[in-house]
Amino acid sequence: MMPVTEQKSSENPTKLVVESVSRSFRSLANNRRPQFTQVLNDISFTIRAGEIVSVVGLSGCGKTTLLRIVGGLLSPDSGTLRVDDREVKGPGLDRAIVFQQPSLLPWHNALRNVEFGLELKKVAKGVRARKAREALRLVGLGDYEKYYPKQLSGGMQQRVGLARALAVEPEILLMDEPFSALDAQTREELQAELLELNAKTRKTIMFVTHDLDEAIYLSDRVLVLLPRPGRVQAMVEVDLPRPRADLLDIKSDPAFIKARDIVAREIRAGGDRS
Numbered sequence: 360m361m362p363v364t365e366q367k368s369s370e371n372p373t374k375l376v377v378e379s380v381s382r383s384f385r386s387l388a389n390n391r392r393p394q395f396t397q398v399l400n401d402i403s404f405t406i407r408a409g410e411i412v413s414v415v416g417l418s419g420c421g422k423t424t425l426l427r428i429v430g431g432l433l434s435p436d437s438g439t440l441r442v443d444d445r446e447v448k449g450p451g452l453d454r455a456i457v458f459q460q461p462s463l464l465p466w467h468n469a470l471r472n473v474e475f476g477l478e479l480k481k482v483a484k485g486v487r488a489r490k491a492r493e494a495l496r497l498v499g500l501g502d503y504e505k506y507y508p509k510q511l512s513g514g515m516q517q518r519v520g521l522a523r524a525l526a527v528e529p530e531i532l533l534m535d536e537p538f539s540a541l542d543a544q545t546r547e548e549l550q551a552e553l554l555e556l557n558a559k560t561r562k563t564i565m566f567v568t569h570d571l572d573e574a575i576y577l578s579d580r581v582l583v584l585l586p587r588p589g590r591v592q593a594m595v596e597v598d599l600p601r602p603r604a605d606l607l608d609i610k611s612d613p614a615f616i617k618a619r620d621i622v623a624r625e626i627r628a629g630g631d632r633s
């Protein structure tokens with residue numbers, strides 16, 4: 360493990376501003392007439408440089424939709440997004456997404472898979488191999504560049520997916536339940552590694568998860584969304600210093616328990632009202 364210095368992201372400049380974002384989807388009602396369902400309603404929040412902010416809420420509250428909008432894969436019906444005070448529309452090299460499944464190409468080895476991600480992002484050919492190698496090293500797979508996906512464990516495959524996102528050197532990493540398909544032990548290893556990576560690179564991270572322990576453990580702040588339509592209920596501060604102890608040890612810390620209780624109550628508060 361690399362020694363890491365304590366980091367105070369609460370004093371950092373703003374990296375991402377999401378302002379009044381709303382989004383509806385068209386669907387067919389029982390009478391086959393198209394109808395619009397509002398999935399996100401007037402969502403506003405900011406993330407500071409180097410911060411990890413998790414997004415939690417009941418299933419269907421719009422977490423993935425919000426992450427896809429921030430990643431530029433979906434457009435909002437209204438509202439704006441700014442990265443470093445520049446308005447962004449659509450995808451860009453400043454944001455990279457890590458999904459639940461890494462979707463690696465089975466016929467390419469780890470290095471080629473990461474290079475392929477760079478190719479899709481139109482990064483110049485001459486620098487792809489170097490950047491791909493650097494990213495694989497960053498996720499601890501420096502010795503595995505020649506391995507094919509089927510020769511790698513689920514956790515290692517997800518690391519390749521993470522390397523593919525990191526290789527483009529994004530300003531913001533958008534992670535959509537990236538560890539939820541992994542077994543508990545691998546998941547905890549990757550959570551700890553993500554904290555280390557954040558400490559080393561000071562990457563800004565937006566992290567969607569169902570798992571409240573994961574949200575509290577990783578995050579500086581937790582954004583709680585309520586469903587139907589998805590809206591902001593609270594932004595909860597996690598008052599735990601960095602670097603953080605292992606999840607097992609930190610779970611009994613009063614600050615961890617307090618933050619978890621607040622987040623759980625905020626999620627329920629919305630349920631009680633609807």
Ligand SMILES: Nc1ncnc2c1ncn2[C@@H]1O[C@H](COP(=O)(O)OP(=O)(O)OP(=O)(O)O)[C@@H](O)[C@H]1O
Pocket residue numbers: 384385386398416417418419420421422423424425569
């Ligand atoms: N492309 C789409 N067309 C129509 N409806 C959609 C589309 N994408 C999402 N939805 C609807 O929007 C709502 C929010 O979905 P979303 O996946 O963002 O929620 P979520 O909070 O990430 O859910 P989960 O926690 O179960 O992953 C759901 O009701 C979903 O059916």
